[in-house]
Amino acid sequence: MEGFRHATLLSALVLLSSCGGGGGGGSSSPATTWQAGQFADAGQFANQCLRPRSGNQYPDVAGSVLDENNWLRAWSHETYLWYDEIQDRNPGNYDNPLAYFDLLKTEAITASGTPKDQFHFTMSSDEWNAQSQSGVALGYGMQWVIVDPYLPRDVRVAYHDQQDRPDLPPRGARLLSVDGVSMEWSNDVDTLNAGLFPTREDEQHEFEFAYPDDSLHTITLAAETITSEPVQKVQVLTSAGGKRVGYMLFNDHIATAEKALLEAVEQLQQGNDIDELVLDLRYNGGGYLALASQLSYMIAGPARTAGQAFEISRFNDQHPQINPVTDQPLTPTPFYHTTLGFSVPASEPLPNLNLSRVFVLTGATTCSASESIINGLRGVDVEVIQIGDRTCGKPYGFYPTDNCGTTYFTIQFQGVNAKGFGDYPDGFVPGADDGQAGVQGCQVADDYDHDLGDINEARLATALHYIDTGYCPSPVSRHALGRSLTTPPIDDGRVHKAPWRENRIMTPAR
Structure with a gap:
């Protein structure tokens, strides 16, 4: 999935994440200077990139995966709200900065059994800039509400991204199938994911809906670049x-x-x-x-x-x-x-x-x-x-921070x-x-x-x-x-x- 990476989607059966991943192992360069609990200033490693972007608007210079990982480690130690709960792992043991970043957070669990930090993610900087500044995103022009993620599942249209879209299914329309696959009963989560969250412009999928008036409608929707009306x-x-x-x-x-x-x-x-x-x-x-x-x-x-x-x-x-x-x-x-x-x-x-x-x-x-x-x-x-x-x-927040073309979001403060x-x-x-x-x-x-x-x-x-x-x-x-x-x-x-x-x-x- 393009754009953002995060850990939770619709349920254990529906919308299994196609975004996550990247593993450790296979250091791109030896981590000869790493010492657990010893941290250099993050500025020493900022914008040193394995694949630096070209153009005067970018501060990137040639670097390595290790440089990117060292920046993530130091930056997290400096700014993460629960910095003292991060397990300090050798940055030289990871050949994927995104996978390393996934580990730079608390592993604590709340009293209710949920992760203390559920808000740790990344986006392509280009996509972050496009979406946050202009409201432009890829989709069908409507937002899904997951009413019930368990069999029989219940997914509906919550609202339209733009106010005047009579061509779209109305609010409350219940999704029955995606490309012939039952939303309510099927375990074919790949097909369901692909239809609900397209990744390419003009990508088409067939949907069957039950409208709030109980009428049935089968329509084909094409993904487009949507400018939302907030x-x-x-x-x-x-x-x-x-x-x-x-x-x-x-x-x-x-x-x-x-x-x-x-x-x-x-x-x-x-x-x-x-x-x-x-x-x-x-x-x-x-x-x-x-x-x-x-x-x-x-x-x-x-x-x-x-x-x-x-x-x-x-x-x-x-x-x-x-x-x-x-x-x-x-x-x-x-x-x-x-x-x-x-x-x-x-x-x-x-x-x-x-x-x-x-x-x-x-x-x-x-x-x-x-x-x-x-x-x-x-x-x-x-x-x-x-x-x-x-x-x-x-009650938490962050400053989106770019490094080497990825914008990182890590919890940095609590608001009162x-x-x-x-x-x-x-x-x-x-x-x-x-x-x-x-x-x-x-x-x-x-x-x-x-x-x-x-x-x-x-x-x-x-x-x-x-x-x-x-x-x-x-x-x-x-x-x-x-x-x-x-x-x-x-x-x-x-x-x-x-x-x-x-x-x-x-x-x-x-």
């Missing part, structure tokens, strides 16, 4: 009680989102001010932390955020005062009140809604930078009402809010507000029978009900609100995204 379905709704409620679907913290978020807030400001905002983050895995800060400012306004920290980054204990990536004194990420130059000219003032509370729709794919919005706003006493399901729990809270490795949970990971709100399953932004969609309908009444719908009263508020007959599932779209990403100061 902000969609911006609108002002009127609740049953007459409240003006803004709604926006925000799916990715990518560079193009800066312009889209600014325009969305300006749209919501047109006419009379809105009374409430419903921010739909259920499929937003994260991305640039600065964009989360900008959006949080645009929600809360200047009075609540002036002089306050949006997020404070805590690096490993070797760096209590200096950021090891930028070499600058540690300073909090503020609530940015101007544009930063991601996709609009820098230093222009941002609009704001000046709201004292916000309704956030969440699910298992709500991760990292999206969780920072919840945490950052709560840190300055903006009330957050969480509607949906538990978020994924990623202005009140010092950042301990939510199991996610934020809607229910009662306990001042920590428990957030005031309502537990509501995802609703694949309605489009996102539809007032009858379960999570949005619950938010509108709460706005009017101040409480979650009771099981008895749900019937009166329509079928959308009944518990869907499926679990929520998780949208499969590239790992860089499910993290908290820092960039050097702009």
Whole structure:
């Protein structure tokens, strides 16, 4: 699989990773100077490449695999959050830097039995730059949600990458087969993987779907370069009680989102001010932390955020005062009140809604930078009402770092809010507000029978009900609100995204 390498895909039976691998052994050059526990400065080995790139824009010089491995080892020791939990292995024993990097992380297991570090991955630098800056990626223009990875499997269309795509199967369409192979029952995971995640432009596959209206459709889709629209379905709704409620679907913290978020807030400001905002983050895995800060400012306004920290980054204990990536004194990420130059000219003032509370729709794919919005706003006493399901729990982040054409992502910091809270490795949970990971709100399953932004969609309908009444719908009263508020007959599932779209990403100061 081109692009990213990571460890977990759909299940043990479906979507077995074709990305991983690379083994040790066969040193490309003797490691005569390696001593366990002794580390040189990473700068001594940076940009010394077995296959240096050509062109003035690249700092690469001729080097070896050992140079690349030595850089990875030293850089990990300097910046990895849990550096003292890495087993120090001889870099000369590995002939593949990607395989060596896979080992440069903690092997600890959490109390729940999951790896402590699930967020360790790499991408081609060219692909990282293309996807993170422009939102361009290869695909069909829609995202899959894995509702149930076990037999009989349940995979559906979660949403479209672009708002106006009537040619694609609708949200909630259930995938029955790929190139004649049953999605529900087959063990032919190679065929299923190949169809779900194409690797070449114009690559074609045949899919059979059951649409939400129970009609069956067989269609052929061709992979294309897709420019995603990270902000969609911006609108002002009127609740049953007459409240003006803004709604926006925000799916990715990518560079193009800066312009889209600014325009969305300006749209919501047109006419009379809105009374409430419903921010739909259920499929937003994260991305640039600065964009989360900008959006949080645009929600809360200047009075609540002036002089306050949006997020404070805590690096490993070797760096209590200096950021090891930028070499600058540690300073909090503020609530940015101007544009930063991601996709609009820098230093222009941002609009704001000046709201004292916000309704956030969440699910298992709500991760990292999206969780920072919840945490950052709560840190300055903006009330957050969480509607949906538990978020994924990623209070960690990193600076993407290029070396020799590969961009490496290794956990480098934990983020905490202005009140010092950042301990939510199991996610934020809607229910009662306990001042920590428990957030005031309502537990509501995802609703694949309605489009996102539809007032009858379960999570949005619950938010509108709460706005009017101040409480979650009771099981008895749900019937009166329509079928959308009944518990869907499926679990929520998780949208499969590239790992860089499910993290908290820092960039050097702009």
